[in-house]
Amino acid sequence: MFGLKGKSFLTLHDFSSEQIGELLELAAVLKAKKKMGIKGETLNGKNVALIFEKPSTRTRCAFTIACTDEGAHPEYLGKNDIQLGYKESVKDTARVLGRMFDAIEFRGFSQKTVEELAEYSGVPVYNGLTDMYHPTQILADLLTVKEHLGSLKRKKFIYIGDGRNNMANSLMIGCCKMGMHMVIIAPESLWPESGLVTTCTAYAKKSGGSLTITEDLNSVKGADVLYTDVWCSMGEEEKASERIKMLKPYQINMDLITKTENENVIFMHCLPAVKENEVTEEVFESKYSVVFDEAENRMHTIKAVMVATLS
Template sequence: MTPEEIKSNLKGKHFLKLADFTKEELLFLIDLALKLKKEQNVGKTHRHLDGKTLAMIFEKSSTRTRVSFETGMYQLGGHALFLSKDELQMGRGETISDTAKVLSRYVDGIMIRTFAHDIVEELADNSSVPIINGLTDDYHPCQVLADLMTIVEKTGSFKEKKLAYVGDGNNMAHSLLVGCAIMGIDCSVAVPKNYEVKQEILTLAKDKAKESGAVIMQTNDPIEAVTRADIVYTDVWTSMGFENETEERLQAFGDFQVNQNLVKHANEDYLFFHCLPAHRGEEVSADILDGPHSVVFDQAENRLHAQKAVLTSLL
């Protein structure tokens, strides 16, 4: 498809999970994000969303998601409304479908950060404006789009790349598996026993990999995953909503810290990724997180630019 055809296809589309998009569409969004970032850095302003409004529903709190979406809408000439669960009638029994139908009459798009992925699917089924998944328990597509952007920015392409994820088989692992599979990046996920990724998502990633040629693997051995990796990625061991499992998880994940002993198995010029917030001394040692291979704050910044590309294209 031509860029104009891709642009037309994206307009009005929901952004719920990366599997809903083609490689060409994701490349279009990444290229647009890099362009918007470059122009922002030289002082060029964009008013692509002049007069547009984004409702932001937060059932899970977040520093990066709120600030990047709110700032992104402002930089694009639009306006963002922060709506906590206590400020919506959803928290008092109004149905998700009714909330979607009402908000669709007021705003041009809805971003939601919540728990069950079924919630964003139901919002999308009942909304006449684009729904953007800011995070669910199953997927974090905005983060991984920013990660893919960062890989291109730092290395130039996805060709012959391997990403190793070490930690919990959570929403980050799910979206990384699917995103890498679509883009043709080999992806190895190392998780403790009983913390594996969902089987249906692993199967989905392997199906996508058949088209791209990527190698997708899950293992319980961090060294196996990290060997010859170009990107080493981790996330917190205890995600939001699982705080009651903290002590149990500290025991289970003890051998899954990203540290000097582990990364010596990666390529010498590896990059370290973390979606933040980070717990130094738990999932990653401080010398790795704050060391010369770390690009975690470039990742964090790229949330802004990647989401601006999504907002511009969908709204």
């Protein structure tokens, strides 16, 4: 597994395209086994701490089931269950949990927190979401694209909406590393940070992909994937009315689907969706939508990460 044992999963920057491909292949194998009712024993005797500063449906359920399917014990630690970062430093909490658990998942606000947990715990740490990155979601997205379109290379992947949130950041990294033609369509004020664009452009050049940042909605022509996310991330609720006004022209609706000129285009969303904002109900419930395959794949790809780094 390309030497992944003991490695943390904090951002896809830290993984080669070969390693990402290996994780996707492992996830497909584990998914097939689960469909056949075959449970594994690769994580027998392991204990995994699940730290949640932010609430979750998919991330919590995916980690919990992935652990139990492979024989591990997941321990949920909500924001009121431990004293992370206020009565006790992240550094000290990391060293305590690292003595008791074999791995730690963190879903919260600061990327610095998940990096400190990895630095001081001595065990693999998994980023279940921060304000900057959401790498476990991207693995699920890539697996879903492979399942529906057969491959990743040279597929045109369009992300529309807030182009500088954690999903846009992480999709840029993943798609550019895997040789896809990544396009972010967003108002210029919501374009991704220039340093990240430079880094991802280099990834794309190496993999045979490309990266385009634009305001032009006509760029959806030839899209294989249309992807969007909520217009206001968790913690930005006070900006809702401003964002809705700014991003309404960037809604994914049937007119935009038609503009792709691809009857086999797929629609993706990391969920939860605010229907009639970033996507219409019509598209969400249409034949183009693969959002629930994508949601299920969170479990299989998260399982693959834990098996590769712990077993």
